[in-house]
Amino acid sequence: NIQRWIIMFLIGVSTACVAALIDVGINAISSVKYLCYFQDCLAQPYLIWLALSISLVFIAAALVVYLEPVAIGSGIPQIKCFLNGVNIQRCVRLKTLVAKAVGVLFSVAGGLPVGKEGPMIHSGAALAAAISNGKVTIGKCSFNIFHYFRSPVEKRDFVSAGAAAGVSAAFGSPVGGVLFSLEEGASFWYQSITWRIFFASMTSTFTLNVIRSFIHGMPFNLSFPGLLDFGDFKKGVTYYGYELPIFFLMGIVGGLLGALFNYINYKLSLHRMRNIRKSYLKLLEAIVVIIVCTAAAFLAVSLNQGCQPKYEAIQSELETFNFTSFKCGNGDYNTMATLFLNTPEKAIKNMFHTPQGLYTIPTLIWFTVIFFFTACWTYGVNVPSGLFVPCILTGAAWGRILGELINLIPGQEWSSPGRYALMGAAAMLAGVVRMTISITVILVEAIGDIAFGLPLMVVILISKLVGDYFNEGLYDIHVQLMKVPLLPWEPPDLSGSLTVKDLTCESVITLRKTERVADIYTVIKDADLRHNGYPVVDDDGTAATANNTNVKGRLIGLILLSELKTILELQLYKSNHPLKDYRLNGKDFDTFKHFYSKHDDFSCEIPPEDMNKTIDLTKFMNPSPYTVYENMSFPRLYRLFRGLGLRHIVVINSKNQVIGIITRVDLARYRHSQAGGKVIMEKLAIV
């Protein structure tokens, strides 16, 4: 138990370190890249700038395409699947971590409209998996430190903690991190696990805080919580009660724009899956995207009349916001350049905190439109790319437009464009990702002012409701595109009419109480016959590999594929094997478990003379598996799977005879899709 806490601590610390490295890396590259921009030398060597961006993005894309394809995108859909119990291949490997962490550094610094937050969350999850695995391999020696924590359930808990630590590091939001893990992943609320996740999350914030206090030259002054700094909103009045209807409307706008974003991205992703399949095409697309993004930004900056006169009074303040007079005469500020030629974090801060009237409405409209479409295009390109920052930035831009418009109303005194930018950001974010309580808490923690909780909640709720009318959240869309058997929170609507019988896998293989080694070997070897668990029946009429789909014998237990493999591998069928009666002894069981957790693939050859030996499976099987009757309704079955985190369940009839087996995939096949307010339940062909 102490070990678990230590692991949580390590997860928190290491996630914070990786996050800090990513941040420092981005800042270092950006400072080199934007150096020229501050010195106003950029106008001529546009091509140099472009070349720099292209090469950075090229590195990011190459890492994804050639090193680890699963490092694409934000990683949240992958983590979501993993926490749901679906094993995405190589999703939490160290190689993925490297590709992701290094890749995001280059894709953000390269100037793509992407954020680093999603990849940080993915990195945290991958780190957690690596640490909890507890295998340190130095050269040819490998040391097992925490060999206890390799069961899928334990691993999932640690990965939850890693994701939470990632959120916590990215936004300085430990509570938001926990809620994120719960909202996206957990089926259960276990008190002890939640508390450990919270610990990892807090450790991560704290570590990052300490690291950043050193970076800022004020050791142990712990006032640098998150990496996405929203600045201090505490200056004026929080908001007025009568602004709530406006926020309400902003929620609707956010929902509509979010739905549009998701629709376009969905269509693009489909197109991408069909046409961009070769590696060089994937690389090429990333390069085309960065060229278009850079060109659009430069055109906007150069052509738009975004120049504003200098405000002497707020000079010092503006300098902290990285204002520049790029391409504007008279020492005026080029406001467009402040948005486009800046790191996204700084642009967000500008939106939230610069004074009224600094950005003209045309500037903001241009920015919104360009950023909306480039961000939409970028998500899904083969680079590590977070979705939070582009959404926040787009939302902040149109929110600020509204703020500036309200300011035109004569006689009002309550408008504050920064406030509206914040609400717009929340609306847009909720409209795209459709998370609820976790993004509310993340935003509240990131701005550090609890008083914004209510308006943020209103905006996010409305935006989600409006968006849900049209389509699903972008993460869910990408999960669907990945075709993994994810079980959502609730059974699909209209599924009440289905019963277990409709779902049951017809070709279930059952094993007999005393089974021949040859038959077990066939079952393991033949991929067609393979599922994860096999019912053991008390009937001699049906052979193990029989193809008859009729009613099988009476169920007496369930044995897992991994257990069968171990039985053959350890040759437990030999009558004198010491582990043969392992169930009698707890220690032997540990040995047995230890063995079977190791095997991913089976490469054991059975001597021909052993093939006809038999083994009594009752000693190894689970004698009381979960079962359901064939006439149970789908929603009840669904709750059973979801609530207990099952992967398969045996279906029996009223005589306790095996009818079949239902796996997670069978359930996940049924989805309801919502289009134009109508709910349709569909059965996916392949999952």
Add this chain to the structure above:
Amino acid sequence: NIQRWIIMFLIGVSTACVAALIDVGINAISSVKYLCYFQDCLAQPYLIWLALSISLVFIAAALVVYLEPVAIGSGIPQIKCFLNGVNIQRCVRLKTLVAKAVGVLFSVAGGLPVGKEGPMIHSGAALAAAISNGKVTIGKCSFNIFHYFRSPVEKRDFVSAGAAAGVSAAFGSPVGGVLFSLEEGASFWYQSITWRIFFASMTSTFTLNVIRSFIHGMPFNLSFPGLLDFGDFKKGVTYYGYELPIFFLMGIVGGLLGALFNYINYKLSLHRMRNIRKSYLKLLEAIVVIIVCTAAAFLAVSLNQGCQPKYEAIQSELETFNFTSFKCGNGDYNTMATLFLNTPEKAIKNMFHTPQGLYTIPTLIWFTVIFFFTACWTYGVNVPSGLFVPCILTGAAWGRILGELINLIPGQEWSSPGRYALMGAAAMLAGVVRMTISITVILVEAIGDIAFGLPLMVVILISKLVGDYFNEGLYDIHVQLMKVPLLPWEPPDLSGSLTVKDLTCESVITLRKTERVADIYTVIKDADLRHNGYPVVDDDGTAATANNTNVKGRLIGLILLSELKTILELQLYKSNHPLKDYRLNGKDFDTFKHFYSKHDDFSCEIPPEDMNKTIDLTKFMNPSPYTVYENMSFPRLYRLFRGLGLRHIVVINSKNQVIGIITRVDLARYRHSQAGGKVIMEKLAIV
């Protein structure tokens, strides 16, 4: 679905209103009561003061003893049981709400060392139950507004929301409220429910904010979130990293003191249950407690040399803290009086924010000792009494002692007694109630500074771990004393050796597919034969009321007691009854459900000529109940109950024959108790 949101809104608003009323009431009574104290006229008429306190507490105690005994204490143990699925009689009735809300007003104003927070949470839960019940009775007419939400599960969700809204109102902590509900109650994390709970919670904070902005004369200035105001901690440095070891030690102290508090309170409660059973004794005890508390406070105030010279520099600040020169000459301040003769909320604020050295160490020691023991004695007396405030106040006092001691170390510059008071408060609270993530978040939200999250978490974690070594949390102790079948989060340790067979209730009554009315009638009428659900078997050998405990017939379904009652009441056995085949039609099923949800007791007489009629139960039963095999291990069964929120499950053997039935009570009987680091599993005799 919209209805659910409306109910959540109403729950939030009404909870906030009740909370505001309690607060206003306490302040109104206190201002009258303390009027004299400010005018320094109190010294002589000590008896008048005492009489006033006694009469206030008398009212509070009378409300509990004569009106509604379940309104005793904080109400959190009761809510915890309710959310766990155990029905505490009258726990969420309107009468209870009245007794609780009015009672706590008098018990706090009467000067008992109690808080108003727990009762506010209970009030929120009771309001939620009342609103979701949706029955408005005016005179003799009753209107059903929300008749859909009377299923136990739905009701539980709404009560969760009410409890969250209560926390939210009490502490201004909407996220803390949600986490409180989850930590104390929920088995599941359902996304949609959590989001609704959050909505209720936010609505509550917002409503209270608006109400309080009007009370403070600044309409719609939304900066008055919670009723327990901890003041602004933002002034100086949050804390230094090297203070963490000190906080760690404070956690240990908090855990030890909390365990002591719980031990003493447990022994007192046992004594109380044995000896104080008559109503007049209960009243008398409450009066003795208030006399002792008042006397102790007056003695401390009068005898202790707590007088401190006036600080001119901070005069104005001190006045906001309600300082007085009671009994001190030269216009000095009587610091002891500031703590004892003040509302607990103001005393807490004084502890947290008054400058270094204001309270002398002896003053603080006296206060800690007196408050610790009186608070410990008071919890369990027959008045509504919250536990949070006494714990916070006691902890703040000893925390501040530490702060003042550290200040004596020459050369240090980092001590701040308020910070240590806060940490002490957190440690003490965690040591007594043993909640974790929710109190961390509640405290962080109440002080409004996220940066305290980490040290608070460290303190709370250590305190809980230390306390858990000795005994359970005080709420859990009281749940045990109430002898209710509460299922904790995890199966008891050492339960792995038990199987389902060991638990199975031996005298299960089964019904036949086609059953005689007379037999059904006997089952309903005879309390000994009654459980909540009856297996329906496909076997004619065993009669319904047979006493043989042997193996029954093959299970084909499960029928609930309430369904049986409805069948007899509606005389569905008559062959021409229109509802006889109700399952064919959804609307009929609603009618049926509507009927059976109404009956708490059964008072229907069957005409003798109907007694021999039979009815086919297969039309009414649940044809696919959850089942387990007799040899399933206890922890697996436990997870099934906890995960699916079951109340009973049918046990079958491998031939699908009914062996027995297991109810929640059978599971809850097994508890593990921890004493001195040893874990023992015990089987409670009566539950």
